[in-house]
Amino acid sequence: MTWLEWMGAGGILVPLMFLAYYALRCTKSAVEMCLKAYLQARTEREQRATMIAMAAALPEGGTAARFEEGQPAWLFYKHSEQGQVAIVTREAA
Template sequence: MTWLDWTGAGGILIPVLLLAYYALRRTKSALEMCLKVFLQTRTEREQRATMIAMAAAMPQGGAAARFEEGQPAWLFYKSSEPGHRVIASREAA
């Protein structure tokens, strides 16, 4: 056997392997990006639910704010009148 036989019939196998390698790298980076967005969204949803529960637990009503990097990021408001739901807003902060 010659070295051409080992490399895949004259060098065809090496470019195919490089193409597969780069395709797998691109697929991996796309999956990592999707996973990062999913985890970030889920974390934000859990944090918002926690803050809504905390604001809903205030007996007299009121407002609560969540700060990110020293700036208000979320505003949670509960009316003192019964029957109103808790309002969570990112834009109001």
């Protein structure tokens, strides 16, 4: 091959390599973002299920609050009547 043929191949190949690299970086970023959102949603779901179980465990109904970093973070309420749903809210007053 002559240097002109190598130059022609390099003239096409190098931009294609940069394009492939850029596409892989974008794909990696998108996958990381989706994975982070999925893990955060799953963690919040598990935490909420735990809090609902804690509210249901309140004896004879009542209200309780859980504090995070000195601020009320969760409010639990269980009705004193049987068969009523335990209520958990993240925005505790």
